[in-house]
Amino acid sequence: MAPQESATNYSEPEYAKSQDKAEAPFYHPDIKHRLVPETQELLEKYSHVPREQQSEHVHTIRDRAWEIRAWEIRAYPCIGLGSWLTPQLCRLPVYDDILKRVKDGALLMDVGTFVGHDLRRLVYDGAPSDKLYGVDIVNHFDVGYDLFRDREYFKGHFIEADILSTTSPELMTLKGRVDIIVVSQVLHQWDWDNQLKAAQTLVSFTKPGSWIVGNQIGNPKAQTVSLMSRSTALWRHNPDSFANMFEAVGDATGTRWETQAWLRTFEDMGWDAEDGAWMEPEVRIIEFVAKRVS
Numbered sequence: 001m002a003p004q005e006s007a008t009n010y011s012e013p014e015y016a017k018s019q020d021k022a023e024a025p026f027y028h029p030d031i032k033h034r035l036v037p038e039t040q041e042l043l044e045k046y047s048h049v050p051r052e053q054q055s056e057h058v059h060t061i062r063d064r065a066w067e068i069r070a071w072e073i074r075a076y077p078c079i080g081l082g083s084w085l086t087p088q089l090c091r092l093p094v095y096d097d098i099l100k101r102v103k104d105g106a107l108l109m110d111v112g113t114f115v116g117h118d119l120r121r122l123v124y125d126g127a128p129s130d131k132l133y134g135v136d137i138v139n140h141f142d143v144g145y146d147l148f149r150d151r152e153y154f155k156g157h158f159i160e161a162d163i164l165s166t167t168s169p170e171l172m173t174l175k176g177r178v179d180i181i182v183v184s185q186v187l188h189q190w191d192w193d194n195q196l197k198a199a200q201t202l203v204s205f206t207k208p209g210s211w212i213v214g215n216q217i218g219n220p221k222a223q224t225v226s227l228m229s230r231s232t233a234l235w236r237h238n239p240d241s242f243a244n245m246f247e248a249v250g251d252a253t254g255t256r257w258e259t260q261a262w263l264r265t266f267e268d269m270g271w272d273a274e275d276g277a278w279m280e281p282e283v284r285i286i287e288f289v290a291k292r293v294s
């Protein structure tokens with residue numbers, strides 16, 4: 001599929017341009033310890049990949065994903081570290097409610113879906129796949145079908161689009177219709193202004209009663225940081241600044257949101273403590289649930 005010509009230059013964080021495996025601080029050659037029991041079960045029972053083949057399978061898929069080049073090189077830390085193999089969405093406290101809503105017919109859109117791993121977990125847990133949408137600026141979807149071996153029966157919809165661009169016709173059809181937006185490990189790549197802009201765009205897909213849930217890199221001290229001596233400024237949220245952002249988003253969009261957000265360590269997430277070593281001190285993960293009240 002052709003890359004999105006409309007992709008905006010601020011969608012590309014500087015750190016993702018580093019794609020040489022040997023130099024990237026977030027490419028770990030061996031990620032088999034990421035095959036936690038939930039993921040082993042998913043691959044065995046959903047994808048029919050026998051346990052003894054799973055390590056080779058995920059390493060092959062990870063390297064294919066790492067090498068994908070769209071209109072720019074995209075070598076995201078989560079790809080190299082294999083953190084996508086540790087379940088995130090299904091460990092959120094509201095996961096059972098999300099699953100119930102989707103089983104009852106709600107539409108769910110996973111923004112920055114990568115290989116669609118959270119969508120497959122929902123399907124394994126009983127969600128109808130045709131209610132699921134995965135959006136990503138890069139097409140990792142074919143690699144995802146190969147990872148999960150479900151091209152024939154996964155009926156979810158994948159849309160290759162920059163979430164900050166509203167020109168994708170497929171994306172436009174979802175405006176005001178999405179009940180649950182999942183956005184994990186995406187918004188942190190922008191500064192405050194662009195996170196605000198991205199959050200406003202996400203809101204345009206919602207309606208009263210919709211939720212926006214997920215996680216991103218955070219810090220107990222809300223602040224601007226710049227990583228790997230590169231100039232891109234990134235905004236780090238703590239729970240207060242995250243709530244402030246949704247206040248501002250509400251004011252700008254004429255909507256009202258109730259937000260809950262909390263910080264976790266990398267170990268809490270089931271990741272390795274040193275996964276964050278290339279970032280600023282005290283780095284954490286901020287998880288959030290924002291509910292649209294009106």
Ligand SMILES: C[S@@+](CC[C@H](N)C(=O)[O-])C[C@H]1O[C@@H](n2cnc3c(N)ncnc32)[C@H](O)[C@@H]1O
Nearest residue numbers: 011076078084112114136137138162163184185
């Ligand atoms: C770090 S990965 C996170 C993957 C997954 N959500 C997770 O938490 O495991 C970030 C993903 O967001 C996608 N992405 C980055 N900028 C985007 C944009 N502007 N619009 C849509 N997707 C984007 C990347 O291509 C990548 O697949």
